[in-house]
Amino acid sequence: MVAQLRRLGFAGELSLWETGRGPGGRASTRRSRRDDQLVIDHGAPLLNLTGSPDPALLAPLLAGGWIAPWQGPVAMLEGESRLNIGRPDSLGLGQLFVGCGGMDRLSEGLLQLVGEAGVALHYGTLVRHLARQPQGPWQLFDADRQLLGEADWLVLSGTLLAHPRSGWIFGWPEVPLVQAAAPLGDLQLEHGLTTLAGIRFEARSNLLLVFAGEAARAWRALPFALVNFDAAAQQRWGLRRLRIQPLADGRCAVVAHSSDAFAADHLDVVGSRSAVARLLQLPQEPGREQTVIQALGEAVVQSLAPWISGLDLAQAAPQLMRWGAAFPLPPGLPRALTLCATSQVGFCGDYVAGPGFGRIEGAMRSAEGLAAALVAAAGLRSG
Ligand SMILES: Cc1cc2nc3c(=O)[nH]c(=O)nc-3n(C[C@H](O)[C@H](O)[C@H](O)COP(=O)(O)OP(=O)(O)OC[C@H]3O[C@@H](n4cnc5c(N)ncnc54)[C@H](O)[C@@H]3O)c2cc1C
Incomplete structure (x- = not known):
C-alpha cells in the first residue's frame, strides 16, 4: 500500500x-542472529499470480531483484503414497515467484519502493487501542494506553483490530475498531465491520526442520521441491504441503504445513517461538508442543518413506509455528467497503474479495486498488 501510494505521487507522511x-x-522468513545462513520461509513459500494484468508492483520487485520466477519441481501426493510429479495445487497455478533470499524480501522490496520520501517503521509494536476524536486524527495506542502515533487516515492491512478473533486470541473484551467506530456514525464503516466479523479462517500448524550433512543431501536430491497433498492424502497424513528449501551453505530446510483439520485439532498449541507466545507471555507447555511436533514429524517421515528414508528428526532441530488465521475463507470484504471516506478508514489485505483472494496476489491487488482509491477520493496526492 505504502509503495503504491508513493508511486501514485503521495508526498505526505506515512507510518x-x-x-x-x-x-x-504471513509471508515472512524465520532468521537467526547466531546463524545468518538459516533462512526458513515458515509461512507462504511462494507467490502465485493467476489474474491479469500483473499487479503494478510486480515489475519493480522483479527489476530490483527482490523476487524471481520460480520453476522448481512440484508434485502431488495422491492418496497414501502415489506421487504425481508436475501436478500443482491451487497455490501453484499461474506464474510462480519466490523471494530472493527468503520470502520476506518481497516485503522488504516493497518498502524500498517507497523511495526517498520514506515511511516511518515501527516494528515490534502491537497496536491495541484505536480512537478518533470528532474531526480529529486517528490515534493509535499500545496495551498501556500510551499514544503510539496519530494519523489522518487509518489503513488496516490485517484483520486483528477489526475481527472478534482478537478476543479469542488475546482475551480482549472489545474489538478495537468496532469500539472506536461506535461514536463516528459512519454507516459504511459499520457495514464493513459487520461483514469482517463474519470472515472465517483456516489455520495451519507448521513444522520447521533443518537438515545437515547426508540428510540434507538426500532432501536436496529429491525430484520435487514442493509436495502438495490431495484431499485423501491430507486425511491420511494430516499434512497439506511440504516445502523443501535448500540453504546456501548446503543444509536443507523443510517446512511441513499441516492440513486445516490437524491445525483445528491443535489450535491451542501455538509454538513456543511464535509471536503470539511472545506477546501473550504464554507459559511454555513443552509436553503439548512436543506431541504436535512428534505427530507432524512422523507424518513427514512416513508419507515420504518411499522416496527418502533413515530420517532422524531429532537432528533437525524441529520447531512448531502455528498460524491461527492462515487463510481467510470467501467471500471476504467486498471492494466497495474498503474505503470509508467519512471516517477516513481503509482496508487492504488478502481478506478483501477479488482476484487472488486469500493469497499474496490478493493482498497486492487490494493494496494497489486502495492506494488508487485513496488518491482519487481523498486528494492525498498533495500530501
Ligand atoms: C502457512 C501459510 C502458507 C501460505 N502459502 C501461500 C502460498 O503458497 N501462496 C500465497 O500466495 N499465499 C500463501 N499464504 C497466504 C499469504 O501468506 C497471505 O495471503 C499474505 O501474506 C497476506 O498478506 P497481508 O498483507 O494481507 O496480511 P499479513 O501477511 O497477515 O500482514 C498483516 C500484518 O499486520 C500485522 N498486524 C496485524 N494487526 C496488528 C496490530 N494490531 N498491531 C501491529 N501489527 C499488526 C501482522 O503482524 C502482519 O504482519 C500462506 C499463508 C500461510 C500462513
Whole structure:
C-alpha cells in the first residue's frame, strides 16, 4: 500500500506499525542472529499470480531483484503414497515467484519502493487501542494506553483490530475498531465491520526442520521441491504441503504445513517461538508442543518413506509455528467497503474479495486498488 501510494505521487507522511520484528507477516522468513545462513520461509513459500494484468508492483520487485520466477519441481501426493510429479495445487497455478533470499524480501522490496520520501517503521509494536476524536486524527495506542502515533487516515492491512478473533486470541473484551467506530456514525464503516466479523479462517500448524550433512543431501536430491497433498492424502497424513528449501551453505530446510483439520485439532498449541507466545507471555507447555511436533514429524517421515528414508528428526532441530488465521475463507470484504471516506478508514489485505483472494496476489491487488482509491477520493496526492 505504502509503495503504491508513493508511486501514485503521495508526498505526505506515512507510518507503519507492525507487531512482528520485521516485514512480511504471513509471508515472512524465520532468521537467526547466531546463524545468518538459516533462512526458513515458515509461512507462504511462494507467490502465485493467476489474474491479469500483473499487479503494478510486480515489475519493480522483479527489476530490483527482490523476487524471481520460480520453476522448481512440484508434485502431488495422491492418496497414501502415489506421487504425481508436475501436478500443482491451487497455490501453484499461474506464474510462480519466490523471494530472493527468503520470502520476506518481497516485503522488504516493497518498502524500498517507497523511495526517498520514506515511511516511518515501527516494528515490534502491537497496536491495541484505536480512537478518533470528532474531526480529529486517528490515534493509535499500545496495551498501556500510551499514544503510539496519530494519523489522518487509518489503513488496516490485517484483520486483528477489526475481527472478534482478537478476543479469542488475546482475551480482549472489545474489538478495537468496532469500539472506536461506535461514536463516528459512519454507516459504511459499520457495514464493513459487520461483514469482517463474519470472515472465517483456516489455520495451519507448521513444522520447521533443518537438515545437515547426508540428510540434507538426500532432501536436496529429491525430484520435487514442493509436495502438495490431495484431499485423501491430507486425511491420511494430516499434512497439506511440504516445502523443501535448500540453504546456501548446503543444509536443507523443510517446512511441513499441516492440513486445516490437524491445525483445528491443535489450535491451542501455538509454538513456543511464535509471536503470539511472545506477546501473550504464554507459559511454555513443552509436553503439548512436543506431541504436535512428534505427530507432524512422523507424518513427514512416513508419507515420504518411499522416496527418502533413515530420517532422524531429532537432528533437525524441529520447531512448531502455528498460524491461527492462515487463510481467510470467501467471500471476504467486498471492494466497495474498503474505503470509508467519512471516517477516513481503509482496508487492504488478502481478506478483501477479488482476484487472488486469500493469497499474496490478493493482498497486492487490494493494496494497489486502495492506494488508487485513496488518491482519487481523498486528494492525498498533495500530501
Ligand atoms: C502457512 C501459510 C502458507 C501460505 N502459502 C501461500 C502460498 O503458497 N501462496 C500465497 O500466495 N499465499 C500463501 N499464504 C497466504 C499469504 O501468506 C497471505 O495471503 C499474505 O501474506 C497476506 O498478506 P497481508 O498483507 O494481507 O496480511 P499479513 O501477511 O497477515 O500482514 C498483516 C500484518 O499486520 C500485522 N498486524 C496485524 N494487526 C496488528 C496490530 N494490531 N498491531 C501491529 N501489527 C499488526 C501482522 O503482524 C502482519 O504482519 C500462506 C499463508 C500461510 C500462513
